[in-house]
Amino acid sequence: MTGVAPDLLERARAGDKRATARLLSVVENDEPGAAEVLRSVYPQTGRARIVGVTGPPGGGKSTLVDRLAGAYRERGERVAVVAVDPSSPFSGGALLGDRIRMRERFLDEGVFIRSMASRGHGGGLARTTARVVNVLDALGYGVVLVETIGVGQEEVDVVRVADTVCLVTVPGLGDDIQAIKAGILEIADVLVLNKADRPGADETARDLAGTLTLGKPRTAWKPPIVRTVATAGEGVAELVEAIARHFAWAAQSGERDRRRRAAARGEVEELLRDALVRRLRALLGEERVDAAVARVAGREIDPYAAVEELVRGGTGE
């Protein structure tokens, strides 16, 4: 393996967290050796259950994820947490500042926690997340929890990596329910009404149920609504149970295979594009591209015409 200390993967497999963190950095930042790491872990992937946790800010997602991690630990699972914040310009680690409870879990041998932010992924946060998840999967984490901050399109893309997507809402969501309707609800497999001890829980549950019946069903799965009070640990067992039910249904119905095939397609298409672009750029030559850019910048030619010329010339037509 070039570019990566040869024993890094070995040590990560043996449970060395420092080696695991380093390995993930190689993959996350697309450092030399990243492709080799991903290639060598690939045959070991596809075993973990990947659970996405998403929803508007202020829903208590971090606490819920911590509780979920604890519940899976009690069931004997090794658990990895990937916290993704597309709106943060910070690189890995910054999110952990306000995660005191999570920090305690750091001491647990069977838990690995990783923060990811938007820097340095060249816009491909969802792709990078999928790769990080693959590495954790191959390292033997039986459950990978992928938590996103926020509910934008990028979060939707990130959370698609999951076998089961949990959407976390809270009572009295008000206008936010509009945003949820518009996007994330479409991909939710389990709806979590957190802070369910607050006033307005019944109405919000009713609203959610109503919204669910409005949408066109993608599959035979009807997303259950699970009420939790994450700070007190209430409803967490029920949530674990709901996730397990969805996972079993997805495995049996073919939905899980469908999603994994879609993930494989995404990865192959991305790599294919990269490979083709590299080849053809070499063929075209940087000077020709530079010359075209200068003409476009000078408004001598529009970018479409410039690219037509380049492609025609470069492929000898």
Next chain:
Amino acid sequence: MTGVAPDLLERARAGDKRATARLLSVVENDEPGAAEVLRSVYPQTGRARIVGVTGPPGGGKSTLVDRLAGAYRERGERVAVVAVDPSSPFSGGALLGDRIRMRERFLDEGVFIRSMASRGHGGGLARTTARVVNVLDALGYGVVLVETIGVGQEEVDVVRVADTVCLVTVPGLGDDIQAIKAGILEIADVLVLNKADRPGADETARDLAGTLTLGKPRTAWKPPIVRTVATAGEGVAELVEAIARHFAWAAQSGERDRRRRAAARGEVEELLRDALVRRLRALLGEERVDAAVARVAGREIDPYAAVEELVRGGTGE
């Protein structure tokens, strides 16, 4: 022109706002005819002054943008406003709901307002924004104000389209100053301390000034700090003046050309990639890609090896 009503561009040029909105939708959603629109407007671009306005939520950016639009109108400019919200899953128009003042400006013939959200741009919000700005530029709007919601990486990318970037902050920013330091400050040409009548304005101004001296200077331009109270219109004339000074400096120093060349390069490279991928996909054939995807999904082969095989086969090596 195929796919677009032939007189649409004509009518938009004549100042028809409905036609302009339709034209922008064609470009924004990459509808048939989008390339033709962009090609035909391209020779007329490069005239507008493009002003980016960005900063953390709650800074009063919308009010400030409204005031700026008013100030430029008083100076006889036609003004376009592009409000970009990467975190919103809504398509164009939704942001205007809470922009009552902006809505009044809608009645002004010389002002055009456009909202853009993250849906339907396939991750290329910055690219789409640049194209929308190009169309408005070509339609004769002398000033294009590009406002972003939030301060994430995507906003940084969006605002790079601007000749002059204004970063809007408020007194007592607290921890947010960290986020600003980390990302957006690097690309700010003018710092705006809005709500400057609030307590803590002096400290925040000092913090900002201190942060500025810490960073390594990209150029000889030293971003000024302009204090405003947008709700009362205070400091807006000074802000317009600061933007004009930066624009003049950028034009004279070559910084403006540098940025526009970078924009041209980005557009050419994107189009080139698209064109190459289309060509080679046709060459490879969908069946071969499908077969590779199935093997990757089944973990028979890793995605890297699959792509190597495809590329080798497809180009006859």
